Amino acid sequence: MKKLKKDKLDNNQTIKKDTDVVKLIRKANRLVEGKYRFDIWEMRVFTKMLMKIHRDDEDFKVYRIYLHEVIQDFELQEDGHSYKFLKQGAERLGRREIRVLMDTPDGKMELFTHIATGVKSFVEEKTAKYLDISFHPDMKPYLLQLQSQFLMYDVRNILKLQSSFSIRIYELLKQYETIGKRTLKVQELKEMLDVVDKYPLYGNFKQRVIVKAQEDLEKFTDIKFTFDEVKSGRAVTGLVFWIIPNREKQDSGNLLYLPEVASTIVEDTDQEISQLLTLTQRWEGVSKTVVEQWRNVYGFETVLAQIKKTNKQISEGKKIHNPMGFVVWSLQNPEITGNVAEPVSKIETPVKEEPKYTSKQINFYWNGEFANWFVIYLQNLAINCEKVLYHKKVDELRATYSEKLFNNLFMFNDGSVNEESLNSSVGIKLLETEQKSKENIFQEWFWNKFQVRILQQRSGDWKAQ
Incomplete structure (x- = not known):
């Protein structure tokens, strides 16, 4: 090209x-x-x-x-x-x-x-x-x-x-x-x-x-x-x-692609937003409103650096199916990603003393609050993934179940799609593709919620660290 x-x-x-x-x-x-x-x-x-x-x-x-x-x-x-x-x-x-x-x-x-x-x-x-x-x-x-x-x-x-x-x-x-x-x-x-x-x-x-x-x-x-x-x-x-x-x-060389002069709905009066949109133009779900929110919360330089870092990883062959979600997670988790810059407009919250959680308390979050959050996470993962990949995972589900069972699980009686159930199952398929375990996600979720790291013991229990 x-x-x-x-x-x-x-x-x-x-x-x-x-x-x-x-x-x-x-x-x-x-x-x-x-x-x-x-x-x-x-x-x-x-x-x-x-x-x-x-x-x-x-x-x-x-x-x-x-x-x-x-x-x-x-x-x-x-x-x-x-x-x-x-x-x-x-x-x-x-x-x-x-x-x-x-x-x-x-x-x-x-x-x-x-x-x-x-x-x-x-x-x-x-x-x-x-x-x-x-x-x-x-x-x-x-x-x-x-x-x-x-x-x-x-x-x-x-x-x-x-x-x-x-x-x-x-x-x-x-x-x-x-x-x-x-x-x-x-x-x-x-x-x-x-x-x-x-x-x-x-x-x-x-x-x-x-x-x-x-x-x-x-x-x-x-x-x-x-x-x-x-x-x-x-x-x-x-x-x-x-x-x-x-x-x-x-x-093919038969058509001319004009990234430098292509039309944009963003006026040139905000060069920062235009630059961020240009770098994310191939990412699904990114809009002017989204990048404005990123810049306003985390600052232009921090967002720019993370976007460039993500694009570099993609160009080097790393499979990032949802670049937009990856950037959001990276900006929200600077301790994990090494993104040392703090949000420029982060809401101040009282500093919590490190709580000590018993295995029983931690398992409550695993089976209760996290379980509810995890279903929403899977749905969002499916919704924000590439459309081609989404349909591929749906086809995998169809191949896994009989037509009757598939319809019982993912279709309503009137023939419409049960999107909540389907998206959750597609999200599980995507997790399998990414080889990211539910336990690892729970550890990240627990850290984001309580600023406490936890480990799973061989007995199956969890403890705070």
């Missing part, structure tokens, strides 16, 4: 990569999240227009869209009707309206405007070679002179996508690529894609939009995703997208 240095990006947003010429698309995040719907030919005209905008343009121009470029870029077959489709797509785009949020001194407003204007095309379609079109002036803040809060990506990621919805999903997830997770309400996503009336039933929306996009992105783009459904009762009301680098496509 080849990475791009900033100095190779010229004002035309064109990058020379070997013998190819790569075009980068830039659009404001607000436009990415706007409410509109294109068909595939409208999207192709729109994409070609975006490719013709120069980075330093201060105003829109009349953009000439050549038919042979469209056929070449989108790998289409010339069948004698291509210009007709191109012309009709441009005219529909000229009539298309969009709703986009905008900031004003008096608060947020919604802009309702046309996208394109001034379509000029040939009457005689058989000999026609191009058409002219321009953007509506109201689109300027979302496409020109972008300094922050914008999305930029290699246009070749979307050229082979045959669904405009797949392209929209790609852009919405690409915004959050460095974070690795995006949560959207189903109604919110339907409104963005303008399909509230088209797909009123969630089942149709899921299959024709979400699952279709999932297949398309994995096949053609530099990212892929899995998703979880958020339910209110039996109804699916939200979706959690887990965004994963598509290493096969990135490493």
